[in-house]
Amino acid sequence: MNRQVIEYGGEAVGVVVPDQDQLKFLAVKYHVWDLDAQRFGSADEARAAIRHLLAGQNAPRHEVGAAA
Secondary structure: OOOOOEEEEEEEEEEEEEOOEEEEEEEEEEHHHOOOOEOOOOOHHHHHHHHHHHHHHHHOOOOOOOOO
């Protein structure tokens, strides 16, 4: 395997490339930048990490001092 494009929601967000017997994720979109250069055992593991990361970013945020 040379490299594989990783998509999320139909949009390319990065690629995985072989590195040290694993796959290194190279982010091409800012919203997944936190995963840049991380290594995964498979492309599916990288996709799961992206889903987990973006699920946390999409969680509703409560403003400090907002009335309940």
